[in-house]
Amino acid sequence: MAEHPNDTVRSIMERRSVRKYKTQQIDEKDLRCIIDCGLWAPSARNTQNWHFTVIQNAELISWMNKQTKENIAGGNKDKSSKDDRDLFYGAPTVILISGGADDIWTESNCAYAVENMCLAAQSLGLSSVIIGLARFLFSTLEAEAYAKEFGVPDGYKPLYAVCFGYPDARPDPPARIPGKVNYIK
Numbered sequence: 001m002a003e004h005p006n007d008t009v010r011s012i013m014e015r016r017s018v019r020k021y022k023t024q025q026i027d028e029k030d031l032r033c034i035i036d037c038g039l040w041a042p043s044a045r046n047t048q049n050w051h052f053t054v055i056q057n058a059e060l061i062s063w064m065n066k067q068t069k070e071n072i073a074g075g076n077k078d079k080s081s082k083d084d085r086d087l088f089y090g091a092p093t094v095i096l097i098s099g100g101a102d103d104i105w106t107e108s109n110c111a112y113a114v115e116n117m118c119l120a121a122q123s124l125g126l127s128s129v130i131i132g133l134a135r136f137l138f139s140t141l142e143a144e145a146y147a148k149e150f151g152v153p154d155g156y157k158p159l160y161a162v163c164f165g166y167p168d169a170r171p172d173p174p175a176r177i178p179g180k181v182n183y184i185k
């Protein structure tokens with residue numbers, strides 16, 4: 001990849017969605033830094049209307065994988081049991097990002113927090129991938145009960161999950177789609 005003018009640009013350019021992780025857990029200090037970078041994201045009117053649930057329990061992540069796939073299959077356990085994907089790619093840490101449900105900027109506020117955390121991870125030698133599919137875990141009548149179990153505050157809705165860990169494979173950067181910028185001078 002081309003030379004980068006500074007470390008921030010390098011982290012932005014070199015971040016990739018990693019889909020294979022080592023089992024080694026991330027350091028507490030790194031985790032704290034990632035969380036702080038999420039908490040310091042911008043939010044419209046400074047509502048900071050996000051909540052992070054840090055999940056480092058392999059059994060729970062495995063249950064999330066199974067239940068999410070079951071929900072994706074519309075509750076068809078036969079179908080989902082044949083789906084051998086690991087939606088969380090063996091990551092040792094998954095952070096669930098929930099947003100205050102009654103604000104038009106919630107989704108974007110939470111997305112800024114997500115990207116801050118992904119870039120912080122990259123800068124620390126860790127990798128990440130955003131798991132939009134995790135929304136399916138909270139797409140059924142059980143959603144509220146699950147959210148409570150995860151410690152999501154009342155009035156908040158799970159929006160994104162993000163995997164963090166040490167990369168065990170590094171994907172090639174996907175090409176940029178041309179024609180996405182115009183200039184008016």
Ligand SMILES: Cc1cc2nc3c(=O)[nH]c(=O)nc-3n(C[C@H](O)[C@H](O)[C@H](O)COP(=O)(O)O)c2cc1C
Nearest residue numbers: 015016017018019129130131132133134171173174
């Ligand atoms: C909102 C959002 C949801 C995503 N959901 C998933 C997902 O469920 N599973 C997955 O493997 N990747 C997911 N991704 C990662 C994208 O596939 C990835 O960002 C894209 O292919 C570009 O690759 P890069 O992140 O390495 O630049 C998601 C990304 C975003 C922004």
